[in-house]
Amino acid sequence: MSTVAAPADTVGQASETPERAQPYAALGLTDSEYERIASVLGRRPTDAELAIYSVMWSEHCSYKSSRKHLRQFASKAPRTDVLLAGIGQNAGVVDIGQGYAVTFKIESHNHPSYVEPFQGAATGVGGIVRDILAMGARPVAVMDALRFGPADAPDTLRVLPGVVGGISFYGNCLGLPNIGGELVFDPCYAGNPLVNALCVGVLRPADLKLAAATGTGNRVILFGSRTGPDGIGGASVLASASFGGSGVGAKRPSVQVGDPFMEKLLVECCLELYAADLVVGIQDLGAAGVACATTELAAGGKSGMRVALDTVPLRDASLGPAEILMSESQERMMAVVTPADVDRFLEICAKWEVPATVIGEVTDTGRLEMTWHGEQVVDIPPGSAADDGPVYDRPVRRPAAQDALALDDPASLPRPASPAELRAALLSVLAAPDAADKTWVTEQYDRYVRGDTVLAMPHDAGLIRVDEATGLGVALATDGNGRYCLLDPYAGTQLALAEAYRNVAATGARPLAVTNCLNFGSPEDPEVMWQFTEAVRGLADGCLTLGVPVTGGNVSFYNQTGTAAIQPTPVVGVLGVHDDVRLRVGAGFTSAGDTLMLLGETRPEFGGSLWARVAHGHLGGRPPAVDLEAERALAQVLVTAAARGLLSAAHDLSDGGLAVALAESCLAGGLGAEVTLPGEPFTLLFSESAGRALVAIRPGREAEFAALRAEAGVPGDVIGRVGGDTLEVAGSFAIGLDELGAGYRATLPGLFG
């Protein structure tokens, strides 16, 4: 295919032809946004400039509907001296001591993963890894929080294997251990699967890199894959003849295609460039590609930049300036390098066989200027695109159905009472897709590569060793519960935070910082916006109470089909530091004879519970009560007990309550348990009261643990002992581990092959 590129729309032409109609509406800009661009520039934008503003002012890049609310994460931030970089950077950076820092972030790739599950999910991994790499860190692990429609729906059979296969393909080939995540099924995610990818990286604090173009005369280098026509704006508008004539009229694929081999080379190449101190500033190319990287680097450096767009290496020679700016081709980075270091920079890129090209330089003009074969096609103040986008105060309305939902209390649902009914209830809840064994998914992921994985699934949190000599490590967990959040987004979000916090503490790690991925429906729906504002308020208040700062995150709106939005699904990631990973505590029962204790208070709380859903298809009432002070005390006990070696197992209680926790710990460790419940069996087994954990105390350490618990004011009941090959609940039932495991392990293979 050969085409003659039409002449580009230049700055001069834009001044001379103010009346020319431009397809701004098709690019997602409103009339007032378009007028605002013209007023910033004092003329109509060129096609290339319009491309920049349309992607930079998109909801995805500008956070225009959420920004007003996200400010709470800063205004309510707890006092901390561990945060080295926070919100606004590619990812937050936390000091973990001993001369190490870690950076971590979770990000959504929901829409691409529905359109093309394999590549959508694969490039989601690639994108978050580059965010971490851009901070100057070596990426060391990934996690994935996944949500799909009903497990037995035909479309789930298309989407889930594709998503898991894509994550497996990209992450495994990249050499990053996958250390955990979530797998949830609910009809609300049919048509709107949630694919949230998390990455964590390690760096020395002095090696922290920022996205800032500084130093007039420094060179701007684009390196990695060549730029192709993939992922352009998620629409074919730019390729249409009416848009400046720069395209060839072909439909462009809107989902990017990943090359994890190139990403692996890019990772090693960047780390060698950092080690040689050849990088002044750096930015990854993700959403909005070159448009985003150039504007953010120039805005971050409060400088200017001049770029020759025709020097960008292309996979498709027919691309015009606007398409080059908007392309979301994967595996690309942009660095700012002093002129003296350019040769050494290019040499290291050549060693790793990574294409690299000088495409421009830093100026002191305060303008982002771009040329196309010598003619100026962009001349804008970079901050106007990167930082000063529109901010909306969207209308908010508490849903009309909210009160009725709260009144639909599960207390009236028929409950199992006889031993046989309780036994059957446990087995059916445990075999439900949400609770069932996730091995079908996790065994497609490499959790061993790099040799520092101490805990991964099915433990409460992933745990990665950072320093082999001292045993310093970091733990990570992600949690979210759309059912709780639908009933009460404020409390539901705090419950997600509390669960991730508790999961991290269960391994013995001290919770330190928070990231989040806020998945919601359309912000233009006031009821969705109410859910969003409540969730953000809940998270900000919760983080303040728990003393863990939000370091960054991501908002994904428009997860809805027609007018039906997904359940509000904030996914919260908590990072903790483990002083010595050799003292980690797993979730499985591994030591016969150890004393079992249930920590925390159990109340009859079934609103949004797994039991109510599995047994009755019910969702209503109130979610479990939140008591963050109790969570804090519980975490303190778990962390101290781990450091003193008092526990052989610890497992948080969440979906499915004590029943599921006991079963999981038995099956994970291959040992049974004899349990005597200190009260009414159904409530004790299936309530989802928060702030609870199941622990196995090593022989002879019971008194020490009791003292620790008393000091922290954490209630606890001895409920039995580890041992045997049966889960036996005195007076109720006994289930052999073989039978317990059979249904638990059969569910996902039965559904997905």
Place this chain on the structure above:
Amino acid sequence: MLSARVGVVTFPGSLDDQDACRAVRLAGGTPVPLWHGEASLHGVDAVVLPGGFSYGDYLRCGAIARFAPVMTELIPAARAGLPVLGICNGFQILCEAHLLPGALTRNAGRRFITRDIQIEMRNTVSRWTADYTAGQQITVVLKSGEGAYVAGQSTLDDLAARGQVLARYASGNPNGSEGDIAGVVNEAGNVAGLMPHPEHAVDELTGPSADGLGFFTSVLHSVVTA
């Protein structure tokens, strides 16, 4: 006495190179990183080709890596008796380079699998396995998408007859390998290929066992006594 030096080759796309270096170190040896683009073995006493996806495994696993400059030195050295262990992708490279018979193909289940598995040691006289006892079962990590060993029937018969089966899968056949073969060794006993990863089983903190250490102590002992 200086400890034996074991080279670990990094190809573009090698992933378990650091893990192999760590295993050599924990076994008491000195790991020496080798670069694919350099036609030199730097006088090492043995070489490990680590797991990963060399050159992205485009074309066919290991098919491009065999032509790397370092291989022009490694292939004749291996034929002359240098101990070489290929793990996973390294095993695929050794097959592509015709240093070992057979080939590795797509798993029977069509999916990548990561699993703690048992293998039974069969050849315990090779340079890489002398520290094990025949019939010993060890726990290591299998993690691969193309790990199914195939060879012609006559090759399989020859391998069995000459004691060239290094190890067989002992906890079920996870990937459809012919004869449950997890690893093979050349007739001279110096070039070994193994699909599972012994370097991920060198420390109970980060692996399912420390059983894999024997591969690395075996070669270190063999180098010292050779």
